[in-house]
Amino acid sequence: MxxxxxxxxxxxxxxxxxxxxxxxxxxxxxxxxxxxxxxxxKTTVVNTLxxxxxxxxxxxxxxxxxxxxxxGYTAAQNGIAIVxxxxxxxxxxxxEENLLLGTATGRKGPWSLEKVQDLFPILRERRAxxxxxxxxxxxxxxxxxxxxxxxxxxxxxxxxxEGLAPVVVDELAALLVRLGEDGIGILLIEQNISLxxxxxxxxxxxxxxxxxxSGSLQNVTRDELERHIAI
Amino acid sequence: MLxxxxxxxxxxxxxxxxxxxxxxxxxxxxxxxxxxxALFMIGAYIGFxxxxxxxxxxxLLVSVFAMALVGCALDAAVFSTLRKHDHIVTVLxxxxxxxxxxxxxxxxxxxxxxxxxxxxxxxxxxxIGGSPFPIYRLFVIAVSVAVAVSLSLWLRYTRTGLYIRAAxxxxxxxxxxxxxxxxxxxxxxxxxxxxxxxxxxxxxxxxSLSPTMGNxxxxxxxxxxxxxxxxxxxxxxxxxxxIGQIHNFGAVYLPWAATVLPFMLMVGILIWRPTGFAxxxx
Ligand SMILES: Nc1ncnc2c1ncn2[C@@H]1O[C@H](COP(=O)(O)OP(=O)(O)O)[C@@H](O)[C@H]1O
Ligand SMILES: [Mg+2]
Numbered sequence: 205m206x207x208x209x210x211x212x213x214x215x216x217x218x219x220x221x222x223x224x225x226x227x228x229x230x231x232x233x234x235x236x237x238x239x240x241x242x243x244x245x246k247t248t249v250v251n252t253l254x255x256x257x258x259x260x261x262x263x264x265x266x267x268x269x270x271x272x273x274x275x276g277y278t279a280a281q282n283g284i285a286i287v288x289x290x291x292x293x294x295x296x297x298x299x300e301e302n303l304l305l306g307t308a309t310g311r312k313g314p315w316s317l318e319k320v321q322d323l324f325p326i327l328r329e330r331r332a333x334x335x336x337x338x339x340x341x342x343x344x345x346x347x348x349x350x351x352x353x354x355x356x357x358x359x360x361x362x363x364x365x366e367g368l369a370p371v372v373v374d375e376l377a378a379l380l381v382r383l384g385e386d387g388i389g390i391l392l393i394e395q396n397i398s399l400x401x402x403x404x405x406x407x408x409x410x411x412x413x414x415x416x417x418s419g420s421l422q423n424v425t426r427d428e429l430e431r432h433i434a435i
Numbered sequence: 436m437l438x439x440x441x442x443x444x445x446x447x448x449x450x451x452x453x454x455x456x457x458x459x460x461x462x463x464x465x466x467x468x469x470x471x472x473a474l475f476m477i478g479a480y481i482g483f484x485x486x487x488x489x490x491x492x493x494x495l496l497v498s499v500f501a502m503a504l505v506g507c508a509l510d511a512a513v514f515s516t517l518r519k520h521d522h523i524v525t526v527l528x529x530x531x532x533x534x535x536x537x538x539x540x541x542x543x544x545x546x547x548x549x550x551x552x553x554x555x556x557x558x559x560x561x562x563i564g565g566s567p568f569p570i571y572r573l574f575v576i577a578v579s580v581a582v583a584v585s586l587s588l589w590l591r592y593t594r595t596g597l598y599i600r601a602a603x604x605x606x607x608x609x610x611x612x613x614x615x616x617x618x619x620x621x622x623x624x625x626x627x628x629x630x631x632x633x634x635x636x637x638x639x640x641x642x643s644l645s646p647t648m649g650n651x652x653x654x655x656x657x658x659x660x661x662x663x664x665x666x667x668x669x670x671x672x673x674x675x676x677x678i679g680q681i682h683n684f685g686a687v688y689l690p691w692a693a694t695v696l697p698f699m700l701m702v703g704i705l706i707w708r709p710t711g712f713a714x715x716x717x
Contacts, residue, residue, distance in 0.1 A: 254611060276610030292608040294601050305601055309613035354613065 205268040207358045212262035215252040222248045224413040235390040237404035245413040246393045285356035289363045291347040295336035302335050306353030313355025320349040340367045358389040365396040377402040437564045445572045447679020448579025452634035453656040454671045456627030462603030463620040464514045469529040472649030473536035478502045478632030479639045483551050491554035495636045502632025503625040510624035540646045551639030658697045664711030
């Protein structure tokens with residue numbers, strides 16, 4: 205049974221239909237990439253999961269159960285943590301308060317404030333600073349740290365490499381692989397071919413609001429992947 | 436002089452109780468609640484009706500409790516249902532509620548000014564620097580300070596307080612952490628209107644009751660919210676004290692300008708700092 209599945213989802217912002225039949229799924233402990241160029245509807249997939257869009261056709265399943273009334277909190281309450289595009293740090297809360305927000309669902313698991321601060325020592329060092337005061341890379345750590353605080357079964361990251369220096373992207377790749385090996389499912393929404401290639405086992409290419417291509421990354425080279433995305 | 440300052444603090448305290456409710460409601464619902472002054476007024480009338488029977492303190496409790504329920508109903512029926520619409524729709528609806536409430540009060544209690552009694556326990560004066568000062572006014576100061584202190588401790592040190600601060604900044608991100616922001620809003624709007632009721636009852640013996648008693652003070656409260664920086668609780672506190680002083684000194688030394696002074700201060704501060712004292716939102 206998959207943790208998260210979209211089945212032929214058509215989604216609209218008001219009257220504007222952005223998703224035209226998106227189908228994909230992520231199993232427990234699996235690392236899946238959702239790739240595509242700017243504006244194809246990647247973030248709209250996340251927004252649909254959070255009930256921001258209206259679903260005109262198709263349905264979203266979490267752990268095999270169709271969820272009719274998706275709300276902003278539905279994913280989190282079902283063990284799905286989301287690192288939003290742009291990170292979603294609350295600028296006037298402290299670093300530690302931002303992290304504590306991640307525990308709102310009260311799910312138990314290996315991650316705690318202590319563990320997250322061990323993983324990202326800078327978040328301990330700067331715990332009393334406002335979220336606003338962090339650099340882009342530190343904010344990304346904070347966003348990932350906050351997501352881990354929720355002890356999720358599935359972690360969705362929307363373009364996490366955006367604005368990060370290449371060495372930081374390398375660290376991110378290693379971290380995501382490790383989290384996947386620890387049993388957390390990863391849905392990586394990205395355009396960064398190198399990050400996708402290092403992290404994901406399977407991929408879906410989104411184009412004009414629908415899945416145009418999918419498969420295993422085992423036997424796809426970077427160049428082939430790049431060509432898939434370019435269509 | 437000292438008496439003048441104290442009177443300014445009294446008025447500032449009332450403004451704070453109203454302004455903080457506006458800040459709470461604006462924070463979670465992004466609604467500028469024009470009905471807030473009418474809720475203040477209804478709170479005063481409810482308290483008055485019970486106080487007139489000789490139960491001053493019960494009047495206070497019943498009024499606060501009733502206004503909390505009204506706030507929850509308002510959030511569930513109006514703010515929550517209209518949240519997908521343009522903000523101007525909700526603002527107009529709150530304006531409509533204001534008119535309805537004024538009409539209801541006029542029908543039930545009439546237009547005439549009514550005098551709210553002072554509770555026997557707080558009757559009389561104390562001597563401050565040689566001048567008599569009503570004990571009741573000290574009580575009003577104490578109530579506002581108690582609310583300000585407990586509210587800030589609650590917001591700073593509790594889980595719910597953390598969620599409210601988070602949702603006031605970004606409701607979307609907050610709900611994505613698994614927090615039901617609609618449920619949170621119910622609490623927050625209920626609290627905001629309860630404080631309007633509290634303010635109405637406490638102000639009752641200082642102002643005379645009339646169906647329009649909330650209008651003037653609401654404008655001053657809006658000025659407090661704007662000066663303090665939309666969404667800032669500490670900013671609202673400081674701004675309320677400031678406007679309280681200006682209101683009182685204006686009334687004594689510049690009576691012809693008293694009503695425009697708060698506006699002038701607001702404009703001045705907005706030119707100096709467009710987001711207000713402590714505001715992060717524009
Ligand atoms: N709130 C919105 N209302 C209307 N259209 C939107 C909204 N958000 C995004 N869009 C449109 O939806 C399309 C897909 O956007 P998005 O999902 O953000 O793309 P991606 O994340 O793949 O770059 C774009 O054409 C964008 O203009
Ligand atoms: Mg996007």
